[in-house]
Amino acid sequence: MNSKTHLGHQAKKRFGQNFLHNDAVISDIIDAINPEPGENLVEIGPGLGALTEPVIERAKKLSVVELDRDLAKRLRHHPFLAPHLTIYETDALSFDFAQLATDNKPLRIFGNLPYNISTPLIFHLLTFKDKVQDMHFMLQKEVVQRMAAGPHCKAYGRLSIMTQYQCEVIPVMEIGPEAFKPAPKVDSAIVRLIPHSDIKNPVKEISALNTVCLAAFNQRRKTIRNSFKNLISVAQLESLNIDANLRPENLTLDDYIMLANFIVDNPPEPMITTNNKKLSRRAMKRAEEQD
Numbered sequence: 001m002n003s004k005t006h007l008g009h010q011a012k013k014r015f016g017q018n019f020l021h022n023d024a025v026i027s028d029i030i031d032a033i034n035p036e037p038g039e040n041l042v043e044i045g046p047g048l049g050a051l052t053e054p055v056i057e058r059a060k061k062l063s064v065v066e067l068d069r070d071l072a073k074r075l076r077h078h079p080f081l082a083p084h085l086t087i088y089e090t091d092a093l094s095f096d097f098a099q100l101a102t103d104n105k106p107l108r109i110f111g112n113l114p115y116n117i118s119t120p121l122i123f124h125l126l127t128f129k130d131k132v133q134d135m136h137f138m139l140q141k142e143v144v145q146r147m148a149a150g151p152h153c154k155a156y157g158r159l160s161i162m163t164q165y166q167c168e169v170i171p172v173m174e175i176g177p178e179a180f181k182p183a184p185k186v187d188s189a190i191v192r193l194i195p196h197s198d199i200k201n202p203v204k205e206i207s208a209l210n211t212v213c214l215a216a217f218n219q220r221r222k223t224i225r226n227s228f229k230n231l232i233s234v235a236q237l238e239s240l241n242i243d244a245n246l247r248p249e250n251l252t253l254d255d256y257i258m259l260a261n262f263i264v265d266n267p268p269e270p271m272i273t274t275n276n277k278k279l280s281r282r283a284m285k286r287a288e289e290q291d
Contacts, residue, residue: 020050020112020138022179027054029190032172033110033136035059040133042100044092044111044121047071049081051110056084063100065092093117093124101131112138115186119143119159126166129195136172141187144171148191156249157220158213161256165209167193201257208260216248216256223247231268232259 046052046064063086066072072089149155172190177183203209225244234244
């Protein structure tokens with residue numbers, strides 16, 4: 001996209017806007033997505049059209065979800081793009097992506113996601129994984145590293161486990177700040193997510209997997225003896241052949257699946273007090289900040 005396209009629109013900090021302007025980088029991203037005519041393509045946050053334009057050139061048709069009303073208006077009146085777009089002027093965090101899917105046309109979702117909401121947005125999108133063929137996202141490089149991380153490293157956490165359980169995670173390319181206007185203070189990366197067609201070791205409830213991950217990584221410096229004290233006793237951990245002295249990053253995805261299934265079959269006493277609800281909300285917020 002020609003950088004002149006940026007004239008007339010000031011990036012809005014509240015939307016986390018950083019616009020791609022490097023043609024070579026844009027070309028590499030489009031090659032990675034490889035859009036083709038007839039596919040059910042959906043872009044989140046098209047912005048000034050850096051990815052939108054070349055995708056339209058290849059695929060001819062595209063749905064976009066854009067929260068910024070000024071940018072949505074710009075797209076509706078764009079002489080080239082408008083006839084090829086279906087525009088949803090709404091917040092992607094609350095948008096029902098399932099409505100765009102059909103039985104024979106699963107979704108191919110892509111976008112340069114606002115870094116300030118990338119983790120909750122990824123979790124939201126994963127709820128539609130059964131209707132998705134693949135997803136390609138520009139994210140903060142550190143977030144992509146967390147998504148792809150394995151056990152025994154600091155990057156490994158709730159985001160790693162929840163994403164890898166549901167998708168194949170493939171880091172595609174890294175991108176420096178100079179490819180954007182305004183330039184962010186961090187490096188970026190493209191990740192490809194391909195939902196698993198078959199999960200060989202399924203959890204009984206995905207919410208239970210999230211619960212054990214929240215408990216574990218909310219205080220990741222502690223041993224799981226302490227992290228899980230409200231969910232699973234030391235004796236129960238031993239019955240599962242899990243060492244209570246390990247730290248959360250030492251457990252594998254299969255370990256977390258086993259723990260999730262255990263608490264489904266052996267639910268801990270419900271924590272129903274107002275204080276505990278507040279603690280739970282704080283734990284979720286801390287986990288998202290860490291993710």
